[in-house]
Amino acid sequence: MLIYIQSPSFPHKTFVALVQVTDAIARVRAQLLHILYELGRETHQFRLRYKGQYLRDAYTIEDYKIIDNAVIKMIPLSKKAQSVADIKANKDSQLLIKQDSVVEPVHEALYKEVNIFNRRESICFNLQGIFYMHFMATCLAALTTYWYSFSWTGVIWFYGWYLAPMYSRLSGYVGSNSVYLKLFCISYGILAFLNAAASCGLATMEFIDIINHGCPGWEFIGDCSHQKVFSAVLYSLHALVLFATDIMVWVLLANTKVQTGDYIEKVLVQSRDIEQVLQLAKTGSLKDKRNAAFELASLAASGDDNKFRIVTEGGIEVLISLSLSRDVGTQEHAVETIAELLTVPAIQDNFVEMGGLSTLTPLLLSPHERIVQETATAINYIVSDSEDNKNAVIADRGLDDLVHAAQKSGPEAQKIIAGIFLDLTFNSEIRTQMAARSSPAKAMIELTKSSDEETMRLSLQTLELLALESSDMICAQEELLDILLALPKRTVDEKLYLLAGKVLLYFAENKQVCENLLSKSSLRESLRLYSKSKDAVLHKVIVKIIMYMVDSKEAKAQVQQMDLEGVLKIIKDNATDRDVWDMADEAIELINTDDDLTTLPTLSTIEKLHRMEPAAGTAAGNSSGNSSGSQSSLIDKKEFDKKPMFGSKTSLQMDKKPQFGSKASLASSGSARSVNSFKKGID
Numbered sequence: 001m002l003i004y005i006q007s008p009s010f011p012h013k014t015f016v017a018l019v020q021v022t023d024a025i026a027r028v029r030a031q032l033l034h035i036l037y038e039l040g041r042e043t044h045q046f047r048l049r050y051k052g053q054y055l056r057d058a059y060t061i062e063d064y065k066i067i068d069n070a071v072i073k074m075i076p077l078s079k080k081a082q083s084v085a086d087i088k089a090n091k092d093s094q095l096l097i098k099q100d101s102v103v104e105p106v107h108e109a110l111y112k113e114v115n116i117f118n119r120r121e122s123i124c125f126n127l128q129g130i131f132y133m134h135f136m137a138t139c140l141a142a143l144t145t146y147w148y149s150f151s152w153t154g155v156i157w158f159y160g161w162y163l164a165p166m167y168s169r170l171s172g173y174v175g176s177n178s179v180y181l182k183l184f185c186i187s188y189g190i191l192a193f194l195n196a197a198a199s200c201g202l203a204t205m206e207f208i209d210i211i212n213h214g215c216p217g218w219e220f221i222g223d224c225s226h227q228k229v230f231s232a233v234l235y236s237l238h239a240l241v242l243f244a245t246d247i248m249v250w251v252l253l254a255n256t257k258v259q260t261g262d263y264i265e266k267v268l269v270q271s272r273d274i275e276q277v278l279q280l281a282k283t284g285s286l287k288d289k290r291n292a293a294f295e296l297a298s299l300a301a302s303g304d305d306n307k308f309r310i311v312t313e314g315g316i317e318v319l320i321s322l323s324l325s326r327d328v329g330t331q332e333h334a335v336e337t338i339a340e341l342l343t344v345p346a347i348q349d350n351f352v353e354m355g356g357l358s359t360l361t362p363l364l365l366s367p368h369e370r371i372v373q374e375t376a377t378a379i380n381y382i383v384s385d386s387e388d389n390k391n392a393v394i395a396d397r398g399l400d401d402l403v404h405a406a407q408k409s410g411p412e413a414q415k416i417i418a419g420i421f422l423d424l425t426f427n428s429e430i431r432t433q434m435a436a437r438s439s440p441a442k443a444m445i446e447l448t449k450s451s452d453e454e455t456m457r458l459s460l461q462t463l464e465l466l467a468l469e470s471s472d473m474i475c476a477q478e479e480l481l482d483i484l485l486a487l488p489k490r491t492v493d494e495k496l497y498l499l500a501g502k503v504l505l506y507f508a509e510n511k512q513v514c515e516n517l518l519s520k521s522s523l524r525e526s527l528r529l530y531s532k533s534k535d536a537v538l539h540k541v542i543v544k545i546i547m548y549m550v551d552s553k554e555a556k557a558q559v560q561q562m563d564l565e566g567v568l569k570i571i572k573d574n575a576t577d578r579d580v581w582d583m584a585d586e587a588i589e590l591i592n593t594d595d596d597l598t599t600l601p602t603l604s605t606i607e608k609l610h611r612m613e614p615a616a617g618t619a620a621g622n623s624s625g626n627s628s629g630s631q632s633s634l635i636d637k638k639e640f641d642k643k644p645m646f647g648s649k650t651s652l653q654m655d656k657k658p659q660f661g662s663k664a665s666l667a668s669s670g671s672a673r674s675v676n677s678f679k680k681g682i683d
Contacts, residue, residue, distance in 0.1 A: 003066060005032060007074035009044065015074070019061055026057040026268040030261030032074065033110050038170065042110060045291070049073045052373075052412055054336070056301040057268040109263035117169040120255045123248055124167040130245050131161045137238040144231035146202055153238075156191045160245075163188070165252075185253035189246055196242030203235035274299060274309050281318050286327055293322050293333035300340035307341050316341070316351060320359050332371050335363060339378040345385045352382070352389050361398040364405035372409045376416040383423040390427050393420075399433075399440065406443035411452055418447045418458035425465040435470035438477070445480050453493050460499035471506045475513045485522045488529035494538065497530050501541040508548040518549060518558045524567065531570040536577040543571060543583045550590055565591050 005015040005028075017031045025048060036042045048055040050064055050072050066072070134157040141150035163184045166174040173181070206228055215224035277299070281292035296315065299306045310316075319341075322334035338360065341347050351357075363375040379402075382389050394402075406417045421444065425431045434440040444466070447459035467474040474480070484500045484507075507513045517523060531542050546564050550556040559565075568584045568591075575581040 001068040003028070004069070004071045005074050006071060007046065007076070009076050021062045022060055024058060024060050024265055024269065025055045026265040027261040029057065029268060030264035033264060034113070034260060037110060037114060042107065044076070046074045046076050047294070049075050057298055058302045105267045106264060109267045112263050113258065113260065114169070116255060116258050120252065121167050121169050123252045123255065124165055127164050127245070127248060130241060131157065131164065133241050134160065137234065137241065140234055144234055145206065145227055146231065149198070149202065153195060156195050159191065160188050181256055182253065185249050189249040189253070192242050192246040192249065196239045196246060199235045199239035199242060203232050203239060206232035206235065269302065274306065275313055278313050278315055278318050281322060286330070289322060289325065290327055290330040290333070293330050293337065297333045297337040297340065300337050304344060307344055307347060310341065311347055311350060316354055316356065320356055323359060323363060328368055332368070332374065335371055335374040335378065339374050339381065342378050342381040348382050348386055348389060352392050357392050357398065358396050361393070361396070361401040364401040369410045369413065372405055373413040373416065376405065376413050376420065380416050380420050383420050387427065390424055390430055394424065394430060394433070403439045403443040407446045411450060411455070414447055414450055415452055415455045418455045418462070421462045422458050425462050431465060431469050435466050435473055438473060441466055441473060441477055445477055445483065448483050453491055453496060456491070456496055457499065460496065460503065463503050464499060467503060467506045471510065474503065475507055475510045478516070481507055481517065481520070485520055485526040488526055494533045494535050497533055498535055498538045498541070501530055501538050501545070505541055505545055508545040511551070514549060514555070518555060524562045524564060527564065527567045528570060531567050532574060534574060534576060536575070536580050539571045539575060539580045540583060543568065543580070543587050547587055547590070556591060559591055
């Protein structure tokens with residue numbers, strides 16, 4: 001597969017790497033090092049990034065799910081101005097290093113591979129020249145004593161000439177013949193050896209005849225003829241050429257076993273001396289510290305053993321110091337290493353005990369997105385794996401730092417921070433502290449504006465937990481109300497609908513805020529979009545919200561004016577649950593009745609329904625306060641139990657079906673519950 005690499009250091013170039021899905025990232029870096037070698041920039045230090053994630057040398061293309069024709073970013077280890085200075089310094093130092101015959105391991109591996117590939121190119125080029133010598137020997141073989149030898153010599157020559165590979169260090173193998181390179185080397189090596197043996201045999205026979213003849217007086221006749229001498233010399237030279245060819249072919253076979261990156265990959269992924277790297281991070285120059293931070297990040301990502309080795313050698317103190325560096329590259333790699341180390345719970349406790357969080361959380365204020373993201377990742381490991389360390393995270397203005405990062409950071413960091421807030425709110429003590437302040441809720445409101453659905457989900461869940469702790473604090477966030485009403489226009493995720501509906505329910509329960517909710521022009525359209533869901537729980541939430549809006553005659557008039565009854569009808573049409581259908585049906589009846597049901601005393605359902613009957617039942621209403629009641633105040637239970645059909649609006653006292661919205665229809669057989677029962681919390 002092909003992948004393309006772009007770099008801000010080379011704005012007018014796009015590098016191409018040919019890799020397999022099982023190749024390590026180190027193999028890609030090796031190919032890039034060879035390209036940089038051709039440009040004279042092999043000392044240029046860089047990292048690879050794909051979809052916002054830095055790629056580790058030890059992981060494979062498949063691990064990062066890199067697809068064919070993907071574009072990868074080559075990120076220099078320092079900013080452009082610093083990078084140019086570093087490159088110049090590296091070139092000057094490289095000259096001194098080469099004079100002293102001391103080369104860095106990666107560059108040493110690079111030069112070794114370059115020498116191997118140069119040798120391969122030379123072998124392939126020389127083979128082409130030797131094949132011309134074979135061709136001449138084949139043609140001249142027809143003039144020898146054993147003229148028929150040109151037949152097998154010609155076949156072997158043609159086989160070698162036609163299938164011989166062409167190779168260049170810059171472009172690699174050329175042509176389709178390289179596909180069967182190994183087969184060619186083995187087969188031609190054997191044929192060349194047999195041909196050389198045959199030539200040696202024929203030359204020996206000719207020389208024996210010449211020696212036996214003696215050639216007296218240098219007369220070239222008989223067994224000492226010119227043809228005999230020519231044949232002996234030709235076969236001897238041809239045998240030497242064939243043996244040389246045979247040796248070159250076998251050397252080529254051994255050379256082809258080395259592929260681009262074989263030596264470089266071993267150097268990049270091998271376990272380096274951690275103690276030496278940490279010492280360099282402590283006492284080295286700015287550039288050395290940046291390189292050491294990068295080395296530590298690579299080592300920490302390669303396995304848990306290296307993580308514990310770094311901690312044992314005092315690496316946490318060094319990394320904390322590096323994270324405070326003024327150099328962005330050093331700071332970034334140090335925080336990235338800390339995040340890698342904190343994937344181990346035992347190291348998390350050690351890091352918190354050393355006061356590392358007091359240094360880590362202020363990094364959330366960094367203007368550099370990558371540093372904020374890595375810092376959030378490190379904190380996320382702590383809060384998700386350890387309940388005891390959560391209080392340490394919000395201490396020393398840690399909560400304020402998280403709030404700032406939630407409002408100012410990029411999408412990737414916001415997603416991580418939303419998860420951190422949700423984990424924190426699961427702790428009742430921390431949730432109480434967060435509910436006592438408005439800043440965490442405002443941060444969550446900012447996160448709900450995100451276009452990422454996962455970020456929205458996490459922030460809405462956090463707001464729901466905060467509302468359980470302090471609904472008044474949530475209801476005071478007027479901006480949140482507009483966001484919740486606009487949410488169905490931003491996404492089609494019904495899980496988000498349910499979370500938003502639950503938070504809206506707290507606004508509806510608050511009478512003062514409910515008036516503000518009714519004043520929103522987008523209320524009906526939002527509830528209509530919510531009601532089209534197939535989620536029965538969401539349907540109950542919407543019905544409950546509307547029920548809270550009709551607590552007074554004024555509010556009921558607004559509900560009727562906004563035609564929220566149409567929303568309830570949509571719920572009835574889409575309902576898949578009987579309870580939902582019943583709730584929506586009775587909510588419609590409540591909207592259309594003129595009685596103020598909220599003023600009724602606490603009576604049984606039958607007594608409340610009887611009070612809602614026309615004037616004929618007024619006298620009976622005077623005795624409704626009595627729990628037993630008179631005969632006129634009670635409805636015959638036999639009549640009540642007659643034909644309790646699902647959804648029926650048949651009056652309990654009349655056989656005929658009343659008009660829609662009449663008071664008698666409230667006494668339907670669909671439910672025997674009081675109206676107040678619909679205003680209780682959803683189970």
